[in-house]
Each structure stands twice: as structure tokens, then as C-alpha cells.
Amino acid sequence: MSLLELLVGPFHYEFMRRGLYSAVLLGMSGGLLGCVLVLRRLALMGDALSHSLLPGVAAAWLLFGTSTASLFIGGLIAGLLTALGSALLSRMTRIKEDAAFGSLFILFFAAGVALINKLPTQLNLSDFLFGNVLGVSAADVRLSLAVSGLTVAAFIAFHRSVLLETFDPIFHRATGGRGGCVHMGFLALTVLNLVAAMQTMGIVLALGLFLLPAVSAYLWCDRFISMLLLSAGIAVLGSLAGILLSFHAGLTSGPAIVLSLGAIFIASALFSPRHGVIGVLRDNRGPTAGE
Amino acid sequence: MRYGELTALRNVTLGVPCGSSTAVLGANGAGKSTLLRAVVGLRRLSGGEILIGDSHPNHARPRLAYVPQRHSVDWDFPITVRGVVEQGRYPSLGPLRRLRKADVEQVDGAMEELGILDLAERQIRRLSGGQQQRVFLARAVAQGGDIFLLDEPFAGLDIFAVEELARDLRDWEAQGRTVLAAMHDLEIARRSFKRGILLATELIAEGPIGEVLEAPNIRRAYHARGDLPMDPVPRAAPEERRS
Numbered sequence: 038m039s040l041l042e043l044l045v046g047p048f049h050y051e052f053m054r055r056g057l058y059s060a061v062l063l064g065m066s067g068g069l070l071g072c073v074l075v076l077r078r079l080a081l082m083g084d085a086l087s088h089s090l091l092p093g094v095a096a097a098w099l100l101f102g103t104s105t106a107s108l109f110i111g112g113l114i115a116g117l118l119t120a121l122g123s124a125l126l127s128r129m130t131r132i133k134e135d136a137a138f139g140s141l142f143i144l145f146f147a148a149g150v151a152l153i154n155k156l157p158t159q160l161n162l163s164d165f166l167f168g169n170v171l172g173v174s175a176a177d178v179r180l181s182l183a184v185s186g187l188t189v190a191a192f193i194a195f196h197r198s199v200l201l202e203t204f205d206p207i208f209h210r211a212t213g214g215r216g217g218c219v220h221m222g223f224l225a226l227t228v229l230n231l232v233a234a235m236q237t238m239g240i241v242l243a244l245g246l247f248l249l250p251a252v253s254a255y256l257w258c259d260r261f262i263s264m265l266l267l268s269a270g271i272a273v274l275g276s277l278a279g280i281l282l283s284f285h286a287g288l289t290s291g292p293a294i295v296l297s298l299g300a301i302f303i304a305s306a307l308f309s310p311r312h313g314v315i316g317v318l319r320d321n322r323g324p325t326a327g328e
Numbered sequence: 329m330r331y332g333e334l335t336a337l338r339n340v341t342l343g344v345p346c347g348s349s350t351a352v353l354g355a356n357g358a359g360k361s362t363l364l365r366a367v368v369g370l371r372r373l374s375g376g377e378i379l380i381g382d383s384h385p386n387h388a389r390p391r392l393a394y395v396p397q398r399h400s401v402d403w404d405f406p407i408t409v410r411g412v413v414e415q416g417r418y419p420s421l422g423p424l425r426r427l428r429k430a431d432v433e434q435v436d437g438a439m440e441e442l443g444i445l446d447l448a449e450r451q452i453r454r455l456s457g458g459q460q461q462r463v464f465l466a467r468a469v470a471q472g473g474d475i476f477l478l479d480e481p482f483a484g485l486d487i488f489a490v491e492e493l494a495r496d497l498r499d500w501e502a503q504g505r506t507v508l509a510a511m512h513d514l515e516i517a518r519r520s521f522k523r524g525i526l527l528a529t530e531l532i533a534e535g536p537i538g539e540v541l542e543a544p545n546i547r548r549a550y551h552a553r554g555d556l557p558m559d560p561v562p563r564a565a566p567e568e569r570r571s
Contacts, residue, residue, distance in 0.1 A: 076405060197418045205401045205415070211368040211394035212419040212471075213386075255406065259451040264406045 047284040055178050056170030056237055056290060057280050062181040063234045064246055064272030066188035070227050071251030072261075072268050076203050080248055085142040087231045087244045089119035091149025091165065094232060094240070098156055105180045112232040113225070119145055120224075149240075168239035168291030170283060177236050184233040188226050192265070195219065200261050242291040246272060249298035256309040271301055337362050340531045344508060344523070349501040351517035351537065352510040354527035355550050360510035361397075363527065364477045367508070368394045380475065388475075390420070393468035395478040398461055403453045410448040412463050413439055416470030438469035442496070458489025465496065476500065478509040482516055494520035514541055 047053045074083045093115025094108050101107035123137035132140075153162050164172060192199060201209035202219040210216045227247075234243040254268035279294025286293070310316045337359035344350055352360045365371040367378055369385050380388035393416070416438065417431045427435075439445040442462040447455065452463060461481060468476055481497075482490050497507050498520055511517060517524060517537060524540035526532040526549050533545040 076402070195423055197421070197423055200407075201415060201418060204405050204407060204412075205396065207370065207396040207400055208394065208415065208467075210370055211365075211392075211396070213369075213389050214419075258406045260408060260411065261406050 043285070044281065047281060052171055052173065053280065053284060055173040055175065057277065058178045059173050059181040059233075060170075060237045060246075060276035060280055060290070060294060061273050062178075062185035063230060063237070064250070064276040065269045066185040066226075066230055067234065067243075067247040068250040068254075068269035068272030069188060069192050069265055070223070070230060071247035071249075071272075072254065072265050073199065073203050073223060074227070074247060075251040075255055080252075082138065083227065083247065084244050085138055086116050086119065086227070087240055088149075089142040089145040090115050090228065090231055091240050092145050092152055093118075093149075094235065095149050095152035095156060095165075099152065105176065108235075109229060109232045113228050115145060115149075116224075116228045163289070164239070165235065166239045166241045167289050168235070168237045168242060168294075170237055170280065170290035173236050177233075180233050184229050188230060191222065191226060195222075196262075199223075204261070237290050238294060239289075239291040242295050245291075245295035245298060246276070249295065249302045250275060253298070253302045253305040256305040256312045259311075271298070275301055337366075337527065338530055340527070342525060342531060342534045344506065344525075346506055347501065347504045348523050349497060349507040349521045350509070350523040350525055351521040352508060352525045352527065353512075353514060353517055353540070353549070354532075357529075358527040358549065359529055360527055361479050363525070364394070364479055364508060364510055367477055368392055370394075390471075391473045391475050393471040393473040393476050395464045395468050395476065395481060397479045398457070398464065398481075398484060403455075403460065405452065408449050408451055409439070409444055409455070409463050409466075410435065412452060413448075413466045413470050416467040416472075419471065434472065435470050438466040441469055442466040456489070457485050458492060461485060461489065461493060462496075465493075474504070475506045476508070478507070480510055480512070482509075482511050482513055490516060497521075514546070517541070 048057060074080050090112040093111035093113070095111075096115075097107040097111025119138070119141045123134060123141050126132050126137035126141070127134040130137075149165075150162060153165055163169075198209070198214055198219045201212075201214055202216050202223075206216050209219075230247070231240070231243050234246055238246055250268040250270075250272035251264075253271050254264045258264035258267055275298035276294055278297035280290060282288060282297055283290045283293035288296075305313065307314050308316075311320075340359075340363070352363055354360050362371055366373060367380075367385060369389075378385055380391065385392065413435050414427065414431075417427060417435060421427065421431065436445065439448055442465055444459060444462050444466060447459060452460060455463065465478075465481075468478075478497075481493060485493065494516060497509065500507055501522070507521075509521070518541055521537050523535065524537040525534045526540050526545055528549045532549045533540045533542075
């Protein structure tokens with residue numbers, strides 16, 4: 038089999054093309070969102086949040102069927118309940134925020150798993166958790182296109198607010214910026230992207246499509262804009278590689294994409310000249326500037 | 329300017345003359361940061377009002393430049409010195425408009441004034457503490473206002489950087505800029521500021537710095553909260569208590 042055949046062959050199949058479109062589109066927006074998650078130190082919170090969407094999505098499915106809007110609203114409600122609930126718990130009891138969030142998200146996740154067992158569908162639990170590229174429908178691709186387009190447009194339109202709110206929220210607010218709106222908009226886009234990515238990535242692995250490209254890009258870039266662009270680029274590349282890997286190695290799509298992105302991340306962490314492990318070890322032999 | 333009642337700060341009525349430099353002093357949790365944040369609208373007043381000239385702070389926003397504490401941002405952030413200073417122009421540009429030639433000149437001018445133009449393309453972690461503080465000051469200058477509110481600008485600086493910053497702030501005052509700086513160090517305040525405001529959740533004293541820092545005032549300000557009465561430099565001071 039020629040190299041070209043290896044790369045192009047899988048996409049003779051309609052379902053592989055749909056999986057590819059969906060993964061690449063959401064990689065683009067996920068890569069952007071991931072940068073903000075990483076720089077605002079929300080990586081673990083985002084991971085917990087993604088788990089907590091499950092009961093909302095499952096309940097919406099049970100009640101209203103598979104319409105995209107209802108799945109999104111279900112996920113959004115579950116995510117908001119987790120966030121608000123943990124904020125309330127930590128404020129009104131002696132439980133700290135991280136413990137409150139950790140307890141609620143695991144509770145929500147368990148409720149989601151229990152609900153999915155009751156769903157009248159061919160899909161099984163592992164498709165929800167880890168993704169199944171075979172299940173990507175034309176409507177799912179349209180959803181990915183809409184979500185990705187909305188996210189990219191929001192980043193372009195509000196890139197200054199996003200930069201200020203991420204780098205220095207106090208300064209942003211002191212200069213009249215609507216920090217709260219930017220933050221809420223960001224969380225809503227994150228939930229939207231997580232729900233949209235559920236089909237190919239699964240709810241447990243979806244955040245990998247956001248975080249891994251962003252941390253990889255963080256290791257290479259000293260400018261916010263270049264980090265955003267590189268992160269989106271890495272996510273697109275990793276999605277493509279992952280879809281191919283899943284076809285040739287017979288793997289589930291979610292893990293295959295995360296493994297491809299993981300390879301890029303490990304390579305970056307080792308070899309990035311300025312911020313990688315090898316670069317830092319080399320620099321530490323000489324004098325360093327700054328603190 | 330007139331300040332009304334705040335939760336972390338109550339019954340504060342005072343005026344700050346235009347073109348003066350004022351040190352805002354007090355123990356931890358005395359309300360120094362709260363006072364500055366109230367002026368720029370980061371804290372809502374539960375009563376009373378603040379006037380800048382004759383207008384509400386929201387209408388005087390272009391005149392105000394706020395400089396947050398240096399440790400409030402992540403210096404590993406992927407951004408260069410120029411990138412931070414350009415942020416000073418964002419409020420007047422809105423979301424989409426590109427930086428015009430005049431904006432770029434203003435950014436360059438601010439970096440020039442603070443002596444960091446040659447560091448413009450450097451990532452901000454690769455700066456000394458004093459240089460980092462100057463990046464924040466340059467961003468404030470680039471905003472183009474004439475009233476500067478600085479939250480603990482001297483915190484964590486070495487002695488040379490402290491002297492340099494004090495000199496810069498005196499220059500600003502000479503240029504007719506109004507400077508309000510929250511700080512711990514009474515000695516720096518005494519040497520570098522004309523006026524002082526001494527707080528201990530309420531106003532202890534205000535006026536010329538020499539009068540404000542008379543022993544009875546200091547005893548009241550620091551004793552009231554159980555702090556050591558005459559330690560002018562509480563080193564390794566914990567973060568300012570939130571309101």
C-alpha cells in the first residue's frame with residue numbers, strides 16, 4: 038500500500054470523512070479554548086466540568102431525543118449546576134472549592150452513567166465516554182461546523198477582551214471591560230464545544246482535544262496570538278493523524294486522537310528549544326535572567 | 329474626590345489635589361487597595377460617592393490609569409513587553425480597530441519614557457522585578473490619562489528598583505500627573521511623596537506626608553489592628569485582605 042493510499046484511502050468511506058470533518062472543525066475551536074483554559078489554570082476544572090455534563094446530556098436524550106439543541110441545553114444545565122452548586126457549597130459550608138467541585142462532578146458523572154444505561158438506543162456507554170467516529174451523522178458535522186464557526190468568530194471579534202481577561206482580569210475590569218460577560222461567554226462556548234465533541238471524542242476524552250494542543254503550543258510560543266494559531270493548528274493536525282490511526286490500527290477515535298496529540302505534546306515538552314525539558318536543562322548551566 | 333462608606337472602609341471623606349503625589353498607607357487590611365479599587369470602579373460603594381473633577385468615575389475613565397499589584401498576573405504568559413504596553417491602548421480602540429500610527433507612537437513613547445524600549449520584544453518573564461514594574465507603568469502611561477492609581481508598586485522590588493521607581497513617580501508629579509500609590513513602607517512614603525492618606529478601615533489622617541506620619545497617627549493606625557506599632561517595613565507582608 039502506498040503512502041498516499043495510507044493517507045487518503047480511509048476517506049473513501051463516507052463515515053470516515055464525516056468523522057474527519059467533525060474532529061478537524063472542533064479541533065480548531067477546541068485548540069483556541071484550550072489556550073484560555075491553560076493560561077487561566079482552569080485545566081483541571083475543565084476536565085471535571087466535561088464529566089459533569091453527562092447526566093444533562095443523557096436526561097435531554099431521554100426526554101427530548103437526540104436533537105442537538107436539547108443535548109446542548111441539557112449539558113449546559115448540568116455544567117452550570119455543578120459550577121453553581123460547588124460555589125454554594127464552598128461558601129456556605131466548611132468544604133473548600135476543589136473538594137466541593139470534585140464531589141459534585143463525580144456524583145453527576147455517576148448519575149449520567151446510570152441514566153445512559155436506561156437510554157433506548159443502540160449506542161452503548163463506551164461511545165458516550167470515549168467517542169465513536171462511526172456514529173457521526175451529517176447533522177453532527179453541521180453542528181460541529183456551527184459550533185466551531187461560532188467559537189472562531191467569537192475569538193476574532195473579542196480577541197482583545199479575551200487577551201485582557203486571560204492575562205490581567207483586574208486591569209480589564211478597571212478599564213471598563215466586561216470581564217464577567219467574557220468569562221461566562223467563554224464557559225458557554227466550552228460547554229458547547231464539549232457537547233459537540235462528544236460524538237467523536239467522548240465526554241471523558243473531549244478535553245484532550247482542547248488541552249493537549251494548547252499546552253504543546255504554550256511550550257513553543259512567546260506571543261498570545263501565535264499560541265492561539267499554533268494550538269488550533271496542532272489540534273487540526275492531531276485530529277487528522279488520530280482519525281487515520283483509528284482506521285489503520287482499529288482503535289476507537291477518541292483515544293486515537295488523544296494519543297496523536299499526546300505524541301506532539303511529549304515531543305514539545307522535551308524538545309522545545311526555550312521551554313522544553315532539554316532546553317531548560319541546557320540553559321540552567323548558564324546564568325538566567327529575571328527572577 | 330470624595331469617598332463615602334465602604335465595607336472594608338467606612339466614613340472616609342477626603343480630597344486629593346490634582347497634580348499631587350499621595351501615598352495611601354496603613355496596615356494589612358486597612359483598606360488601601362479597596363480605596364484605589366473603589367476609585368476605578370472595581371468595588372461598588374455601599375454608600376457615598378467618588379468624584380473625579382466634577383464627574384462620576386465612569387465618565388472620567390479615560391483620565392484614570394490603574395496599575396495592579398505585580399504578582400496579580402502570570403509572568404509566564406506568552407506575551408512580550410510591547411504586547412503588555414499595547415494593552416493600554418485597547419480601551420480607546422474598542423474590540424476590532426487596529427492600532428493606528430498614533431497608537432504605536434504612544435506605545436513607543438511610553439516604553440521610551442520608562443526606559444524599556446530596548447526590551448520591547450522580550451517575553452515578560454525574562455525581566456527583572458523592577459523592569460516588570462516599569463512595563464506596568466508604561467502600560468498606564470500609554471493609556472494617556474493623568475491620574476495614576478498604583479497598588480503596592482514597591483512590593484517585592486530590590487533597593488535599587490525602589491529608588492528608581494520613587495524617582496519616576498517624583499518626575500510624574502513634576503509633570504503635573506496625579507499619583508495615588510498604596511504602600512506599606514512608611515520610609516519610602518516619607519521620602520518620595522508630598523501627601524499621605526493613613527487608613528485603618530477608617531480615615532486616620534490625611535494631608536502633607538510629614539503631618540500624616542506623626543507618631544500618634546501611626547500608633548492609632550497600626551495599634552488599632554494589633555500590628556507592631558512602629559515597624560515601618562512589614563516585610564513578607566501577606567496579600568492584602570480582600571474586602
